[in-house]
Every structure is written in C-alpha cells, then in structure tokens.
Amino acid sequence: MDTLIFIITAAIALIGAVAMVVARNAIHSALFLLLNFGAVAVLFLLLYSPFLFAIQLTVYAGAIMVLFLFVVMLLGAERIEDAPDQIAWQRPLGIGLGVVLMLVAMATALRASAFAPPPGGEALATFGDPAALAALLFTHYLLPFQITGIILLVAVIGVVVLNQRGRHRSEEAGREDARTRRREDARR
Amino acid sequence: MYDMLYNLINVVFGFNWPTWLISLIGHAAVAAILFAVAPFQMLFLTYYERRAIARMQDRVGPNRVGPEGIFQPIADGVKMFTKEDIVPKAADRWVHLIAPCVVVAPTMFMFAVVPWGPGMVPVDLNVGLLFFFAISSISAVGLMMAGWASNNKFALLGAMRSVAQMVSYEIPAILSLLAIVMITGTLSIVSIIDAQAGLFINSVDLPGVPDWGLGWFIFTPVGFLAFFCFFIAALAEGERTPFDIPEADSEIVAGYMTEYSGMKFGLFYLAQYVLNFLLCGMTAIIFFGGWQGPGVNWLYSQAISPANPEGMWLFNVLAGVLGVFYFLAKTYFFFFVMIWIRGAYPRLRVDQLMDFGWKFLIPLTLVNMLSAAIWVGLTRWGAAEGLAFIEGWSAGVRWGVAFALTLIINLATYIMMARIYAASQAARSRLELEELRDLAAMSR
Numbered sequence: 017m018d019t020l021i022f023i024i025t026a027a028i029a030l031i032g033a034v035a036m037v038v039a040r041n042a043i044h045s046a047l048f049l050l051l052n053f054g055a056v057a058v059l060f061l062l063l064y065s066p067f068l069f070a071i072q073l074t075v076y077a078g079a080i081m082v083l084f085l086f087v088v089m090l091l092g093a094e095r096i097e098d099a100p101d102q103i104a105w106q107r108p109l110g111i112g113l114g115v116v117l118m119l120v121a122m123a124t125a126l127r128a129s130a131f132a133p134p135p136g137g138e139a140l141a142t143f144g145d146p147a148a149l150a151a152l153l154f155t156h157y158l159l160p161f162q163i164t165g166i167i168l169l170v171a172v173i174g175v176v177v178l179n180q181r182g183r184h185r186s187e188e189a190g191r192e193d194a195r196t197r198r199r200e201d202a203r204r
Numbered sequence: 205m206y207d208m209l210y211n212l213i214n215v216v217f218g219f220n221w222p223t224w225l226i227s228l229i230g231h232a233a234v235a236a237i238l239f240a241v242a243p244f245q246m247l248f249l250t251y252y253e254r255r256a257i258a259r260m261q262d263r264v265g266p267n268r269v270g271p272e273g274i275f276q277p278i279a280d281g282v283k284m285f286t287k288e289d290i291v292p293k294a295a296d297r298w299v300h301l302i303a304p305c306v307v308v309a310p311t312m313f314m315f316a317v318v319p320w321g322p323g324m325v326p327v328d329l330n331v332g333l334l335f336f337f338a339i340s341s342i343s344a345v346g347l348m349m350a351g352w353a354s355n356n357k358f359a360l361l362g363a364m365r366s367v368a369q370m371v372s373y374e375i376p377a378i379l380s381l382l383a384i385v386m387i388t389g390t391l392s393i394v395s396i397i398d399a400q401a402g403l404f405i406n407s408v409d410l411p412g413v414p415d416w417g418l419g420w421f422i423f424t425p426v427g428f429l430a431f432f433c434f435f436i437a438a439l440a441e442g443e444r445t446p447f448d449i450p451e452a453d454s455e456i457v458a459g460y461m462t463e464y465s466g467m468k469f470g471l472f473y474l475a476q477y478v479l480n481f482l483l484c485g486m487t488a489i490i491f492f493g494g495w496q497g498p499g500v501n502w503l504y505s506q507a508i509s510p511a512n513p514e515g516m517w518l519f520n521v522l523a524g525v526l527g528v529f530y531f532l533a534k535t536y537f538f539f540f541v542m543i544w545i546r547g548a549y550p551r552l553r554v555d556q557l558m559d560f561g562w563k564f565l566i567p568l569t570l571v572n573m574l575s576a577a578i579w580v581g582l583t584r585w586g587a588a589e590g591l592a593f594i595e596g597w598s599a600g601v602r603w604g605v606a607f608a609l610t611l612i613i614n615l616a617t618y619i620m621m622a623r624i625y626a627a628s629q630a631a632r633s634r635l636e637l638e639e640l641r642d643l644a645a646m647s648r
Contacts, residue, residue, distance in 0.1 A: 041296075043296075043299070044299075047299070047349065050345060054342075066330065066331045066335065067330075067334070069335075070331050070334040070335050071334075071338070073338040073339065073341070073342065074334070074337070074341055077342055077345065078338065078341030078342060078344065078345075079341070079371075081345060082341075082344050082348065082371065085345065085348045086348070086364070086367065089348070089352050089360065089363075089364070090364075145330060146330065146334075147389075
C-alpha cells in the first residue's frame with residue numbers, strides 16, 4: 017500500500033519537476049513547481065511526519081510560490097523565456113553538470129546497500145512530533161535557530177527602511193508634480 | 205470506523221480480509237461522507253444567508269420553491285449546471301480550467317481534521333491546527349491562477365487583492381490561535397476541545413470544577429482577545445463584508461470570478477461558502493468548545509470508546525447527536541453573525557484593510573501571546589520552572605491572579621492600541637480632506 021502511494025507520488029513529483037524545466041511560460045513553470053512541492057509534501061506524510069508536511073505546504077506552496085506568482089504576474093514577465101539565450105555555452109554546461117550530479121548520486125546509492133535501512137534507523141515513538149522537534153530546536157540547535165531569527169529580523173527592518181526611503185522621495189515628487197500641474201491647469 | 209468495519213467484516217461475517225483493505229474501505233467511506241456533507245452545507249448556507257439578509261433588509265427572500273423556499277438552492281444548482289460554459293478566447297485554457305479545482309480541493313481537504321462530535325473525527329493529526337491553515341493557504345494559488353488565466357484586468361486585480369488580503373490576515377489569525385496553543389500545549393484539534401471541559405473555569409486550570417462542558421476559552425481574557433482578533437481575520441480570509449474587497453462589484457466587477465460562468469463559477473461559490481463554514485466551525489471549536497456542552501461528556505463516558513470498551517452503543521449515538529447538535533448550533537450562530545455584519549457595515553477600502561491588519565490586529569495578537577505566557581506560568585508552572593513564589597498558592601488563587609493580570613494587560617493594550625489607531629486614522633483622513641480642498645480650490 018505504502019509502496020503504491022510512494023510510486024504514484026514520486027511519479028507526480030518527477031513529472032512536475034521535468035515539466036517545470038521544459039515549460040516555456042514562467043507561470044506554467046511556477047505551477048508545475050507547486051505540483052512538485054505538493055508531491056514532496058505527500059512524501060513527508062508517507063514518512064509519518066505530518067508536521068513537515070504542513071510546514072512544506074505553508075512555507076513553499078503557501079508563501080514562496082504565491083510570492084513567485086505575484087512577482088511574475090505583476091511584472092508581466094511570463095513570456096521572457098521566448099527570447100534567445102544570451103549566453104551560448106550556458107545550456108551545454110548546465111546539461112553536463114546535471115549529468116555529473118546524477119552519476120555521483122547513482123554511485124553513492126549503489127555503493128551503500130540502498131534498500132536496507134541504516135543501522136539504528138528505527139524511529140523513536142515521538143518521531144515527527146512537533147513538541148519533540150521544538151525541544152531540539154530550543155536546546156541542541158538553539159544558536160542556529162536564534163541566528164536565523166536575527167537574519168529574518170534584519171531582512172524585515174531592511175524592507176521597511178527601503179520602502180520608507182523610496183516612498184518619501186516619490187511622494188514628495190508626486191505631490192510637487194500634481195501641484196504644478198494643477199496650477200498650470202488653473203492658469204489655463 | 206476501522207474497528208467497527210473490522211468487527212463487521214472479519215468477526216461477524218468471517219471474511220478475513222486483510223487489514224489494509226479494511227482501513228482503505230474505512231477511509232473511503234469517511235471521505236465519501238465528508239464529500240456529501242460539504243456541498244449540502246453550502247446549499248443550506250446560501251439559503252440561510254439569503255433569508256436572513258432579506259429579513260434584515262425588510263424583504264421576504266426566496267420563498268417560492270418548496271415550503272418556505274427551502275429548495276431554492278437546488279433550483280439554483282440546476283441552473284448552474286445547465287448554463288453555458290464560456291472560456292475567453294485570450295484565456296490560458298488549461299490554467300483557466302484547473303483554477304476552480306485548485307480552489308475547491310483544499311477546502312474539502314480541510315474537513316479531514318474537523319471533529320464533529322466526541323470521537324467523531326476523520327483523522328486526529330498531532331498537528332491538526334497547522335494542517336488546517338497550511339491547506340487553506342493553497343487556495344490562494346487557485347485564486348491567482350483564476351485571475352491570471354482569465355486575461356482580464358479586473359480578474360487580475362481581484363486576484364491580487366484577494367491574495368494580498370489572505371496573506372496579510374493569515375498572520376493575525378495564526379498568532380491569535382498560537383495563544384490558545386500555548387495554553388493547551390498541543391496542536392491537535394481534538395485535544396484542544398478536550399481541554400475545554402468545566403464550568404466557566406477550565407477543569408485543567410482548576411481541578412474539581414463541575415464538568416458541564418462549558419470551560420470554553422472565551423471565558424478567559426486571553427481567549428476573548430484571541431477570539432476577537434481571529435473572528436475579524438476569519439471575515440477577511442473568507443472574503444466576507446466588510447472585507448469583500450476582492451469581489452467589490454462596484455469597482456472591479458466580480459474580481460477573479462469575472463470570466464467564469466456555469467459550473468466553474470459555481471465551484472468558486474461552493475469553495476467560498478464551504479470555507480466560511482469551516483472558519484465558523486473553527487471559531488466554535490477553538491474558542492467555544494466545539495461539541496462540548498452540558499451532558500455530552502457524561503453521555504460519552506457511558507459509551508463505547510478506547511477508554512471504556514464495555515460501554516453501551518446507544519450512548520455513542522446519543523453523545524454523537526448531542527455533540528453534533530452543539531457544534532452545528534455554534535457554527536450556524538457564527539455564520540449568522542457574519543450575515544449580520546454584512547447587513548450592518550459598509551465595505552472597507554484596500555489601504556484601510558491593510559492598515560487595520562498590520563497596525564492594529566498583529567500588535568494586539570502579539571501582546572495576547574505575552575498574556576498567554578503569563579497565564580501558563582501562573583496556572584501551570586512551579587519551582588521547577590523558576591517560579592518558586594507561587595508554590596504555596598492554591599489552584600483557585602493561581603487562576604484568580606492569572607485572570608486579573610491578563611485581563612488588565614489585555615484591556616490596557618486594547619484601549620491604548622485603539623486610541624493610537626483612531627488618532628492615526630483621523631490624521632490620515634484630515635490629510636486626505638486637505639488634499640481634496642486643495643483640489644477644489646485649484647479648479648476654481
């Protein structure tokens with residue numbers, strides 16, 4: 017039963033990934049990527065980790081993909097791929113590196129006995145429990161966790177500062193513009 | 205469900221089917237029931253809303269099809285099915301087709317973790333609450349697909365508005381639920397309901413309180429402020445008045461639904477009502493105890509359950525009926541409040557909506573989380589957590605101190621925030637007025 021669901025989900029994930037690369041339209045690419053994320057989320061569910069499933073959906077599908085779609089639609093950049101490639105050697109290099117990566121991954125998979133679980137690989141009873149995960153985050157991984165928080169805070173402050181500066185300037189300019197235009201209108 | 209089917213098939217009939225087949229049948233049966241229930245809820249809610257809003261506007265409302273117009277939604281459904289399905293020539297055909305499905309599927313999916321009565325939950329996930337909101341964020345993608353694929357400016361604008369609104373109001377909704385999660389210490393929806401037994405005072409906070417199933421979180425200052433913020437955020441998530449900006453028909457036709465007709469339009473409609481039902485249900489579950497009410501816990505303690513396998517099946521039925529009755533009564537009451545608000549308030553402007561969410565609701569919910577932390581510290585912690593001074597207090601005193609302290613904090617914050625916000629809004633409208641006067645003077 018698990019194997020059957022795994023095969024279906026993995027096939028959907030692969031189709032989504034390939035279609036995302038092949039699609040010419042940026043919006044279609046983003047939607048195929050979303051399909052891939054959804055399939056990966058289901059794989060987490062198959063691994064008895066509903067917490068990671070929910071996080072994968074909220075963070076990737078809910079937040080990041082919506083942001084991608086928002087930006088692409090706002091800029092109207094969905095057809096930019098149709099233009100000919102600027103850098104000629106980019107494509108062959110990408111394909112070559114991809115093949116190398118696949119070979120390395122295959123070699124690793126074949127060297128280790130891939131189908132036997134690793135020693136001591138039995139899951140704990142609290143596996144995937146949000147409380148257990150949070151306890152780890154706040155004890156063993158406290159420093160990385162805090163640093164991530166500070167980086168995000170800096171990013172938020174940066175956005176506010178940039179937005180404020182940009183708006184002040186444009187608002188002042190806009191108001192002056194409107195005033196002069198109105199005055200000219202009135203004179204006329 | 206699984207145990208019941210196992211007993212029926214393998215013990216009573218003696219078929220000896222493998223366990224995976226039985227669990228598959230069980231899940232399929234539950235899924236089928238839910239898929240049948242959701243559209244019926246939507247049919248009933250449309251009728252309910254039309255009749256209630258008609259009363260408020262001194263009209264009669266639909267009263268021709270069937271007794272008191274009860275079959276009106278079915279007539280509307282038939283109309284939807286037989287309407288012509290129009291796809292604009294310049295639309296992206298596939299995305300246009302898939303968008304309604306991407307909007308509807310998550311709302312159906314969300315039913316998977318909603319408990320209807322004692323022991324009546326399709327799946328009791330240990331992250332049920334997170335699952336609910338993770339899934340609900342997917343439908344934003346569907347709205348976006350609909351708006352973009354229609355190749356229509358109004359549709360795209362509507363989609364942008366609705367996604368901006370959903371993303372902004374998800375934050376106060378989840379932050380206000382986080383306060384409750386801090387108090388209960390669990391993300392499972394079933395455990396959150398179980399924690400609301402008691403009589404005005406939670407029986408977890410004060411052991412020995414008579415269990416009338418009324419220990420709802422709404423009776424605590426933390427729960428009340430969380431409810432206030434969550435319900436407003438739910439109005440915005442469900443695109444109800446006064447937050448129905450994405451489909452403000454006087455400004456942008458029907459928003460992302462502009463280019464849809466027939467059953468595809470019907471699907472958007474369905475998704476919206478089902479989402480509203482679920483949000484009202486969530487409000488009832490988290491703050492008003494869900495199926496908790498006088499009598500349910502006593503009935504369920506006599507019934508067959510994992511804790512008491514020797515019970516009577518009759519009590520299962522009685523507890524289930526009473527629990528579902530309480531849950532649906534609360535849910536429909538909140539839907540009525542939504543209709544009531546629709547009848548009473550005008551629509552907000554986009555910038556007012558954003559201001560209200562980011563500058564008023566989010567700070568309020570953040571302070572509420574502080575209150576929740578104080579509540580947990582005073583009612584649950586002791587010397588082990590570094591709060592040695594409360595060791596000697598009795599449970600009643602602890603509860604009283606926590607209640608008073610959080611009440612003062614929340615009330616003071618609310619009054620302060622409301623004054624600051626009102627002052628800033630007044631200043632803003634003054635500026636706008638000046639600009640208008642400027643304009644008027646110029647043109648003269």
